[in-house]
Amino acid sequence: MAHTPSNALSPDQQIEALREDLRHHEHLYYVLDAPELTDAQYDARMNELRRLETEHPELVTPDSPTQRVGGKPKEGFAKVAHSRPMLSLDNAYNEAELRAWAERVVSGLPSGEVVRFVCELKLDGLSLALQYDAGAKHEAVLKTGVTRGNGTIGEDVTTNVRTIRSVPLHIQAAKLAKAGLPQQFEVRGEVVLPQKAFEKMNAEREAAGLAPAANPRNAAAGTIRTLEPNIVAQRRLEFFAYFLLREGEPLLAEQSSALQALREAGFLVNKHARTVGSIDEVLAFINEAEPLRDGLPYEIDGVVIKVDAIAQQRRLGFTGKAPRWAIAYKFPARAAVTRLDDVLFQVGRTGKVTPVAALAPVFIGGTTVTRATLHNADEIARLGVRVGDFVSVERGGDVIPKITEVVEDAKHPRGTSEIIFPSHCPVCGSELVRAEGEVDWRCINAVCPARVREELLHWAARGVMNIEGLGESMVAQLLGQAEEDSESAEGRSGLQPGLSESVSDEGLQTGLAEPIKTSHEPLIRSIADLYSLTREQLLTLERVGEKTADALLAEIERSKQAPLARVLFGLGIRFVGERTASLLAEHFGSLDDLMKASAEDLEAVNEVGPRVAQAIVEFFAEEKNRELVEKLRTVGLTFTAEKRVVGTTFAGLTFVLTGTLPTLTRDEAKQRIEDAGGKVSGSVSKKTSYVVAGEDAGSKLEKAQQLGVAVLDEAGLLALIAG
Template identity: 40%
Template structure:
């Protein structure tokens, strides 16, 4: 009887995996939702009656138990670098010219794909089994989110066939369909929860849940787009690599295309931009890569990006809105940035409620006033800014704004404009806003990575005088936190655990966290190598 049940479980598992492959990779589903659900329930029932026969890779085991505390970091075998940008067709053309010049040839073949507005992830398979999934992180190390990635049906727990190396790392982009994002936000609005600003934030928040049950209820998707490290995989071109990924059960973007000329490169980009609103997920450009791996090796990499690829951005979208107020934000270095608070408006799937004004010169140059009607652009589909004041619609009650006239609430703070600079600065090193910015930076993901120490918690701890400097973070105790609003037993314990875990770090992260002017992530790593000083 046990052998019969074992065979039936194997058969059902195979049927479910084949359907997932047909649905997510081939886009040719052959089972209805009801038929799929019946197979899944039958498998669940059999496994419940025969728990000794449950395999870790079973489709029923995708949703595991919550993890107790923060995410563990692991190094990427090969860095997950960012891409250089091209913001117009001329820059796309210049990229092609540079490639041909460096390679000393007249023509190069490329592969182009949509640039999905999602979250980069690394999938690691050992002997065909998914053993780990990491976020991109800082490009050199990422957080272990395996428990959440397993909930995505499009990600195979076991690769198809047998044509794969013993170790294989694949890069992909996690995203949420526009329709699934709308459903999620409607559900959150119904129960009074805060809405996600855009689909990317929803996807990023979903994969960083401690409880995979929450992630499993949010429909996430993935397209795989690049090879990371591997143990002897013999693939010569990017196009062949995409075909290979598809053959072993990993979904790739069907809109990827081989490109044989600069004219076709630009046509592909233009065509994507025209179809952008009809594509079921958010994209913000196209990615263009040299097809040949041999040529990629010749071209090499810069410090932060490969020379053989570029991200061509779409023209920024914009919308009309009204300025309700102008406030000042103080950064950790004391630089003061004026920010326009505007009537909420949707741009590229994101709800925008503020826009940077950069500095006083920008305000004066564009004659930006409170209560003005303006055009707001989501520059690079990330940072909103005001590109035009609609002076023909200017109300009578507009108010001019000058940083020098602003009454700063902290009497100990003094605002000055430094000679030769456009920016104003707060020159008080103990300014609470500056200190808050420094502490936020120190705790951030790319620095000490203290999970749960976000801006609101830092602000709260400052207000109750539990924080004044970096070392105060490591003096915090459970008894200090449990008395405060926002904290219950579990959240207080989790924060103390995360603080303690951050003590095991690297010299570049610590150095970057100190916020020394002109010492960013890259310089921190260079200093670490030069000084042999990793801790």
């Protein structure tokens, strides 16, 4: 055990010795869970270090244990680009889906090549990237901590990350050498709020008359973005490291080696991890991990499986949104039985009316649930549910709870009140319409207060225009709505705004379920009006001071620089998500050309089908929408993008890739084909024009030969492109 330094040493020697001693004991306590000091002994040594640094301020360094809690950021959180995108993972929900993924992995690698997998618990928190830079004496010091954000750009939350005791501020040269790490590297991992800390926080919130947080993940996400580092320090967040990079590339040859290196460097690495050699062993790990859910001090919702060898990861590559070499196995949904007390009807930004069940509070998987989606009128009819019924509610990987069945037995009698789907909008009173072939009823009143509210929240969202400060409360005030109606679903119902795309094209909104009450004349009536707001107008709102007003105006002004793809996504065109918006921007190069495009023109865009094309045509055919576009043009938003030059060599041709090509990765080959005007499919059929086969091509090559489809090697593909 390290000891307190002798007063015979010089002040700088005493300070350095105390720092090393405190770092040693922080590691024992927060990482190894094996403390050797009492709290009083630790505090005494920390106080001694503070005294010496106060007497010798010139010796204070940013990585000192006394500097974990600093001042709050002056201008909020700066945006930072990631060295490598922080992508989401594809999910598997059963053994068959997991085995199918494993087969795709094996078929994507040379025949006979051994594949090993690393299994890790899927922690239910938020992703974080830590950058370490070179310090004195061959050491490494924490430089920045950045949230995942939209996967490409996150927020610099370094001041808050420094308060997390399991994050090393300083790594000694000896530890770096033992771990085989350079002085500059990046660590990625998950921030979680332990269950006890979550319960303590909610008890404090309730004592203060505040709504409790919905779940530990939401609480952790909110905490890490709090502007008061002192509050963050009190929450006792933990950081589990699981990825190691340098300049955007994996640092070591295996994922298992990276986990070991992180442990040796002093990071907290989850002990429930295993490297295995078959999918059967992966399933065995999953079967062992699932029973741990209720006994762990933090939330988990599945197991992450990764291909161990980095060289194999590189060959497998990525899809548009996720790595092919990793997958998340999600545990089965947790369920409980409770009473359906009422049904509310919410209006989303496209006018879709969603029925939401108001439930007697029930605890499911770490969250008190009081709301669940009923999806639409057809789902209500299918379930045969009535108000007063006892229902089974599931909370699974989709986050949003859902009703799966009506429970009827001696202990659970049926309800008596039929659920009547409204014929008119519950907010503005307009008649609802249902398009032929669709299940959803919609309010088509373009100025319906609920629609406008949701349009504004979508426009301001992090993945769209990213306007910090334009949240539920601010939007309600700007629209002149009573603030009590702007309550977010989090804390009130257990639903999470902004995390519901998996439910439908607009998801389960946090919109209102009853006519909106107004408190004053609205300052804005549309998205475009945001850009004419003044400081004086904002200062008339409750709890808005000069700093808040100036910060919001600066965020609104900055949003004008957002690329065309973000503008398209923000317009809220049905079925046009983030990826489709990017493809449209690349294809047309300007909003004007997109607005003039016919359905046939739109269907020529990769991944755009008839339904999406028709929705785009209908959107721009509406006069209201064209007026909105012109207003946005006037205020200076970005209406052009770099147009992706697509040739016509492969126009009308469909290609399938199989095996390992000599020089091109699969993604590079796909890019070249699409740049030449072709399309790439995942399966071989009679409509396939060419199969491009590399080394160890599998069943796709065999099927091509059976069907008489032409087969090319890489050289043949390149020659065809050149020709």
